[in-house]
Amino acid sequence: MTEVWGDERLREEAAPLVERLVAEQVASKLTAGDPTLWGPEAESEASIRLAWTKLHETSRPLRGEIEALRSTMNAEGVNRVVLAGMGGSSLAPEVITNTAGVPLTVLDTTDPGQVADALEGDLSATMLVVSSKSGSTVETDSHRRIFEKAFTDNGIDAASRIIVVTDPGSPLEASAREAGYRRVFTADPNVGGRYSALTAFGLVPAGLAGADIGALLDEASSIAPKLAQDSEDNPALFLASALGGAHARGAEKVVFADTGSGIRGFGDWVEQLIAESTGKQGTGLLPVVVENADAPGFADAGQDATPVAIGENVGTGLSTSGSLGELMLLWEYATAIVGRLLGIDPFDQPDVEAAKKAARSLLDAPTSEPAKPTFVDGTVEVHAPEGLVPAEQTLTAALRAFFDAVPEFGYVSVQAYLDRLADASAVVLRPEITRITGRQTTFGWGPRFLHSTGQYHKGGHQNGAYLQLTGAVDDDLTVPDRPYTLGTLQLAQALGDGQVLADHGRPVLRLHLTDRAAGLAHLVKALQEVSR
Structure with missing residues (x-):
């Protein structure tokens, strides 16, 4: 069960903002895909970026497709998954698999030593998931080229080992189909990369690695109705208002510490979501991920920062707890709504x-x-x-x-x-x-x-x-x-x-x-x- 808590000052600052958001029907409009919520300048981008509010429903057919492919690959002795992806294409699968306790080798680097380590794994048992929304990400393209050659040099049919996740119509989709790669998954193009955890970008590599993606979708489904309500009890409205109210008094930094959530790496995932969504036009919230609640910068966060505990409530700042699927959808809603409070478009990344x-x-x-x-x-x-x-x-x-x-x-x-x-x-x-x-x-x-x-x-x-x-x-x-x-x-x-x-x-x-x-x-x- 999801719980969101704020200390007395944050609750006081949030109260009028929550009241305003409820009166403006922001939650229901966001769920319905209303692109006008962030003003006329953002409307064009927002109109093609709001399908994420329904992914817990629309992504369900992927489960069977992924499980069938995993079963076939495993039957061929291929059970090691290497993921080549950057940003949302790697951060979501990494937190999903780490939390599930299943192995996934993530390549979101250009360091030769780290890539060489991945190459030294058992290539005879390896499948490569190449994940890129645009289809032209230079790091991911480099990884694909290096692994394709390594497969070939080791007498392995490279095309049979490469699985692609991309947007429909991307250059990668065309080249992958021409090359005859094992499988091409196209994701919903009306979802931005940092909101794509429950699309094929998050689910395909995680599911192939052995994570229970059906359970993840169920978790998101359990909180979705509450997040869609224009109610003061909506946790996303409170979370967004607390962060927006804190920002208004100069606390533009948000310090994350895990306090026994059982979720491994959530801070790294939410870091991208918040930083890319809000950091523009000279404003925004800067996420700071720290080692634990005793780390410098958390308990002594200072007046320019709000501490956020992921897991157990530590009695100051904010805390959010719940399952991974719940927290992902909660923070996506809250981040999009913070964009409205800050007066920016949460779906572009101009810099x-x-x-x-x-x-x-x-x-x-x-x-x-x-x-x-x-x-x-x-x-x-x-x-x-x-x-x-x-x-x-x-x-x-x-x-x-x-x-x-x-x-x-x-x-x-x-x-x-x-x-x-x-x-x-x-x-x-x-x-x-x-x-x-x-x-x-x-x-x-x-x-x-x-x-x-x-x-x-x-x-x-x-x-x-x-x-x-x-x-x-x-x-x-x-x-x-x-x-x-x-x-x-x-x-x-x-x-x-x-x-x-x-x-x-x-x-x-x-x-x-x-x-x-x-x-x-x-x-x-x-x-x-x-x-x-």
């Missing part, structure tokens, strides 16, 4: 393309000369922008100068263009930086976060400072029939996004680790010296 264009321009005009660092400290090359070059050329001094550039009530974004598995220790940077600076700090794996919080960084409140981590590549991977390697693409994505952020007038400090393990250790030591 995401900027980083992609910048990366493409670097790939189209490659240089053999690597960027010259400002200075080098041990195994870390420091690339500091003009104005943040310390007099003392040490990593510690560079970090101090960078942290001094974070505005009051601003935030730090750690962007790790590294291997999410082999370089997992990098996550310790988030709580350490929060502790040192007293500023909310986010952590994202690049380029994964570009399809998530990347929109907010450029379009939301312009008070962020960005710490980029890039690393040396020992064994690069060629992308078949493309003039670049994965390592080249990964670096281009970091440099491209960094340039766009700098063009927005934001401080960007890039640290390049010439030895990843040693560099991360040196960085942690330097942070400890900053705090002294």
Whole structure:
């Protein structure tokens, strides 16, 4: 059973907004697919983005199709699922399978080492799900090319192992059918990527991996009638109003901690939903996912942030509890309604393309000369922008100068263009930086976060400072029939996004680790010296 709780201040702030939303019949209009809820400028986009409110009903035929395909593949000895997808195409399947306790190898990276690890699995038992709404996602296309060649090189009929999920009419649908891939699933095109958890994008890879997608749809169905009601008891109206009311007084950050929900990775999924939906036109809600309720930035969230417990109520801020399907639909409703309260279109992502264009321009005009660092400290090359070059050329001094550039009530974004598995220790940077600076700090794996919080960084409140981590590549991977390697693409994505952020007038400090393990250790030591 879903429960939403807010502390006394949030309840008081939310009350008049809930009353207004009920009077305006926002919940029922949203459920009916009314595209006028966000104003005339958003109407065109909204008119083709609202089918998600009915997915718990319309996606049910997928269950039988997915189970039949899984049974056939398993009978052939193919039971390992690798998913190539970015953003909503990977975040939803990952939280669904992690929560269900079934294995799914997710590739939402351009790090050569992480992709190589996936290739080292048992290819004879592997199926590749290629998932892309547009059909032209560069990361996903690169993964498809690499795995297709690997299958062929190992004497495996590649076409029989590749399953595609895409929008109808996309370039990927056409090329997949021409190539004779094992199966092509087309999703409902009237659903945006971050609202697509209960479409084929979320259900196909999760179902093939063994998750009970029928139960997930049942969970969403159980809460759907309540979310459609124009009533003060509608939990989505209260949740949206609490977040909107907090934002109005300057709490534009939302800090998520799991407090025993039993859902693994919900914060990463809801992070994209909120950041891409609201972070635009200089406003929005910045989700900050922390390690637990004791982590820096949660209990001591500060006046610019609202703590949200996923699971057990901790007595302050907000809490939401329930099953995964319930919480997914609840937060989708609440996020769309927050868009109305903030006066923005929750279904577009106007700033995401900027980083992609910048990366493409670097790939189209490659240089053999690597960027010259400002200075080098041990195994870390420091690339500091003009104005943040310390007099003392040490990593510690560079970090101090960078942290001094974070505005009051601003935030730090750690962007790790590294291997999410082999370089997992990098996550310790988030709580350490929060502790040192007293500023909310986010952590994202690049380029994964570009399809998530990347929109907010450029379009939301312009008070962020960005710490980029890039690393040396020992064994690069060629992308078949493309003039670049994965390592080249990964670096281009970091440099491209960094340039766009700098063009927005934001401080960007890039640290390049010439030895990843040693560099991360040196960085942690330097942070400890900053705090002294």
